[in-house]
Amino acid sequence: MAPQVSIVIPLYNESEVLPHLIARINKLIDSSPISIEVVLVDDGSKDNTADQIQALSLIDGRYQCVLLARNYGHPLALTAGLAAANGSEAVMIIDGDLQDPPELLHTFYELYKQGNDVVYAVRKKRKEGPLKKFAYHLFYRILKSISYIDIPLDSGDFSLVSRRIVDVLNKMPEESRYVRGMRTWVGFKQVGYEYERDERMAGDSKYSFKKLLQLAYNGIFNFSEFPIKLITNMGFFSISVSLIYLVYNIIKKYVYHAVPEGFTALLFAIILFSGVQLFSLGIIGEYVLRIFFQVKGRPLYIVKKRIVNKEEASPQL
């Protein structure tokens, strides 16, 4: 029989944290009246995370493991996990580093039972460096103000989503995935739950600066038309300024008989607008890139191996 709830956990080089994670989750499952399955996704780890989760899922049927063919990044590993999840009622998404307490499952499940399709965690406090905290703070606020969907502030992927939301997410073919945005996009009743985010249990963050920036870009370019509109507005603005300047110069010449001057101003204008044009091309490029990757229609990820019910299963998801 299908479990009621699946817990999906993407893992990348988490062999240090894994024993702690499994201990916490075992405790949770043992004391829970809900039937729970855990989907561990290895995102092409270079340490022995894959071996560890394979060994575990071969002896403990409550754990299934999905090994990806290489490192695809957190959003795609999560996507693979969602596709593999069998939970008939809901799926909980957590990070592998125990920053998100798995014990919140019961609270989230309770809120789900009260008719919410998405229960997302809202970070009240972050235990990260001031610079990172500030960057996150700013990013979420900018995204919220420019996005065409109402993305909740300070909430990540940590959430419990109902089966019908998971089914929709599984059907969305988006290549550049910003899962928290996609989750909001689906709709139904969604509720936030405030919690304090713990520190990473062990090891370092597996989100490199490049990956974090990519995630931020995906949030902005997949859920906002603002950058394109910005270009149009900049275009309008510079045309207006140049027209005013033209009129000003004509008056200056024919009324006051002044000779046009301003080599520096000219240079400044050329440099400024070359910059504006390159910037605009870059913005358009971001959208074009997304079209480029999307039209190729490649599978989002490749599964190398899957173990379900203590047996090797078809890697097709």
Ligand code: UDP
């Ligand atoms: N992760 C992943 N693939 C990656 C990077 C990260 O599956 O390429 C996983 C990682 O193992 C962890 C989760 O995504 O379970 C969140 O990553 P992390 O805790 O390093 O991010 P941070 O909390 O520092 O933003």
Ligand code: MG
């Ligand atoms: Mg973390």
